[in-house]
Amino acid sequence: METLLGPMVQVVLDKVCTAMLNRAQVIANFEDQFEQLKKGLTTTNDLLAKAMDLQSKYDEVMGALSQLREVIDKADDVLTDCLVRVTYKENKSSLRFWFHDPGFKLRVGKQLKDINTKMDVARNTLGEHLKIANSTAPDRTHNGESHENQSESTWEFMSRNYDPGVTYGLDNYIKSLKEWMLGSTKGKLDFAGIVGMGGLGKTTIAKMFFNDPEVVSHFDKMIWVPVSRNFSAQRILKCMLEKANLQAPDVLESDNMFTSLKRLKDQAYLIVMDDVWHNPNLYSFWTNLRDSLPKTVKKSSCIIITTRNIEVANRLVDQDSLKLQPDTLNEKDSWALFSRVAFQSTEVTELFKEAGRAIVNKCGGLPLAIKTVGGYLAKESLFKWTETIEKFHSLAINNEETESLMLCLQVSYNELPTEMKQCLLCLSVYPEDVEIHADQLLHWWFVEGLIRSKKGNSKTALELGYEYLAKLANRCLLEVAETRGYDGRIYKFKIHDMIRELIIRIAEKEKFCNFNEECRQIQIEESRWLCITEDMAAEVETPWIKSNSSNSKLRALLLMSSPSMIDFTKKFVLLESLRVLDFSYSKLDVIIVEDSSTASSGIRVEKLFDMITSLKRLACLNLSGVQKLLEVPSSIEKLLNLQVLVLNGCINLGKIHAKITSLKRLVVLDIGTCPLEHLPRDLGRLSDLQELSGFRVVSRAKTWGCTLLQLGRLKQLRVLRITIGNVAEISEEEKKSLSSLQNLKVLAIDAADTNKQENLEMIDELELPPKIEELYLRNYRSRKMPNWFSPLRLPKLHYLSIEDCDVESLKDNYSWKIEGLYLKLLEMLKVDWNDLKRTMPALRYMEISKCSNLRNFPIDVVKKAVWRK
Secondary structure, eight states, X not given: OOOTHHHHHHHHHHHHHHHHHHTOHHHHTTHHHHHHHHHHHHHHHHHHHTTTTOOTTHHHHHHHHHHHHHHHHHHHHHHHHHHHHHHHHHHTOSTTTTSOOTTHHHHHHHHHHHHHHHHHHHHHHHHHHHHHHHHHSXXXXXXXXXXXXXXXXXXXXXXXXXXXXXXSSOHHHHHHHHHHHHTSOTTOEEEEEEEOOTTSSHHHHHHHHHHOHHHHHHOSEEEEEEEESSOOHHHHHHHHHHHTTOOOOSSOOHHHHHXXXXXXXXXXXXXXXXXXXXOTTHHHHHHHHHHHSOOOSSSOXXXXXXXXXXXXXXXXXXXXXXXXXOOOOOHHHHHHHHHHHHSSSSOOOHHHHHHHHHHHHHTTTOHHHHHHHHHHHTTOOHHHHHHHHHHHHHSOOOSSHHHHHHHHHHHHHHTSOHHHHHXXXXXXXXXXXXXXXXXXXXXXXXXXXXXXXXXXXXXXXXXXXHHHHHHHHHTTSSEEEEEOTTTOOEEEEEOOHHHHHHHHHHHHHTTSOEEOTTSOEEOOTTOSEEEEOHHHHHXXXXXXXXXXXXXXXXXXXXXXXXXXXXOHHHHGGGOTTOOEEEOTTXXXXXXXXXXXGGGGGSEEHHHHHHHHTTOTTOOEEEOTTOTTOOEEOGGGGGXXXXXXXXXXTOTTOOEEOGGGGGOTTOOEEEOTTOOOSOOBTTGGGOTTOOEEEEEEEOOTTOTTBOOHHHHTTOTTOOXXXXXXXXXXXXXXXXXXXXXXOTTOOEEEEEOTTOOSHHHHHHHHTOXXXXXXXXXEEESOOOSSOOTTOSTTTOTTOOEEEEESOOOOOOOTTSOOOOOEEEEESOTTOOOBHHHHHHHOTTOOEEEEESOTTOBSOSSOSSSOEEEEO
């Protein structure tokens, strides 16, 4: 078994080295213990490295691994406290009462001794088990051959493989659906069911039908509803109303919602209810739905369900309706699908083909299994291909088809790099069918140390995180929902329900989190991660944190429900190990109130940060979309371990207290779309800041705000998004300040509030650093591009986005290295396609919308269109 403890040990070891390197007084007090801890962690890391590929002895070493994980978690907590203490002393902060703890040295010394003792015991126990395991484990080497992944552009692989229009063995089912629908009697409501086990392609068939141009032109309303295992009539009806653009009733009760559906009268509609499971409340809901939906007069309407349960299909879809039961792929289609995914960068020799056919036979014709295993093998050596055949035999195979699919998915999971396994397991806590935002997940990975930039690598941890997502998608372990067209960077994604079942099994076995028989998360004291959904919050009899869990091990808390059902005031103080607190999926804005008389039903604004700032070890705070948040108070300075702060979408946030400049460890600060006039002075003190979004340029006259001059002190910035308004005064020195940001790769300039000529000239005179790779320019009201827009000034620029600007040309007397181009709402831009090809010879992707004066372009320049070389 390739244990997941390795990355965790490395995270703590890095912290020990950092602490010892600083030689701060608070560290020097325990120098012997830190040295012992460093040696112990190094030995443990070496020991875990020897556990690679051991699977048969997993159960015997599980106890030692679990014990070791607890010790490492405790060590991480103590080290975090020490590093926070260092930051506090460096700040000479006013928090002398907050951090004044005369027993700190004595307590930390005792804790370090206890950690070192327990680590020695756990490591010795593990070592004994591994000796036994190693004595029976087969030799995995093969003539010294390296099995590292071949170097290949992740984005190139993504762009080749993700073609939703390519299917194998499903065309006849899609054709049957079209013939049935188009030949239907007018004024009729038809029903169809697609039935089969997970991974067969039921949802793919429904999606292909749903997106078919002929089908889209037939219907007035297209409604896709993910039902999933956790049935909720209100959620389903609300989703239907939203997708049909119908106003939901003020009182969200099922009867009112059913009545609202009657407004579909005289419209042809298609409803797809995806992934329907058996539920006692399902059938009465179905009856009410059929009775409430109107029949159209001119054209037929229809409802399609996909389900794994034949009984569900028989009860919902009568005998006169269409019922499809997709079969597994035949040998020809199985091989075609596997070849498309696996033979991308691998030389196709007879030996590869022989191994590939053996692997395809093991997949049993299941499309998901074929894609997942093929995606894993796409860049591997022949040895890995033959080794994969053997691994199918080394795992117990149940006769059940579902277990055969799980076996295929398990093989693909087992072959993930160690550092990516725990990243994938984090997805286990998300509910079924939810779209996961990539940046929010990456922030979690980052603060837990699951993604780390390496020495000699110019990429930041967050940049590496996007590559991890792409690699997981390449192996078909993620379902991509939204990407950036130019390079395939994933913005949103979902998890196939079978992948989710697999990682739930593993996450529970690894004791990261716990689930019931319905794959719904439950909270116990051992859990490290928790996502609170509406269903969990409503279950009063199983509170999400028990009152006696004063030493809760919870490290990540995601809220996907209105917290009105949760007593936060009593719960937050128990979360002493929490690193991630994410409210971005919740409805927190509906319960933040200013009237203390209603505090019993929610949380008052001033109390919100009182509760949050009690979490001394918190590293990521996401409050995006909290619309009633008016101010970030001075208490923010208590979060000295904070590394990510996201306030994007807090549309009433008017002030951030100057104490935010005490957060020396802050790496990401996102205040996009917040109506702040300025950020506090001395923001340049945040020397670790790598991403800053929402910075508003102010003049020197506003001495209470952060100026461009101070922004120039943030030497680690990689991503900067700024808004420039009608600034009264900008000095020559400030115009040059951005040029000092030598690591800056992404720059976005929004001139939405700029209408004075002198301000346009100020933008024109900015000096930019030469390493910018991506440039976004919005709302720029000048007829010509800025003076700095030239390949001499921006030699590394490879992606350009210009939106809603008045520019008339792109300076076609230059030759650019630009590969991706996005043009939108540029009615004054006059460019000829032949000229553009000459000035941008490397161009391979272009997206255009509402640019009516472009000439001779190979795509529509008015409607949204995409061109790829």
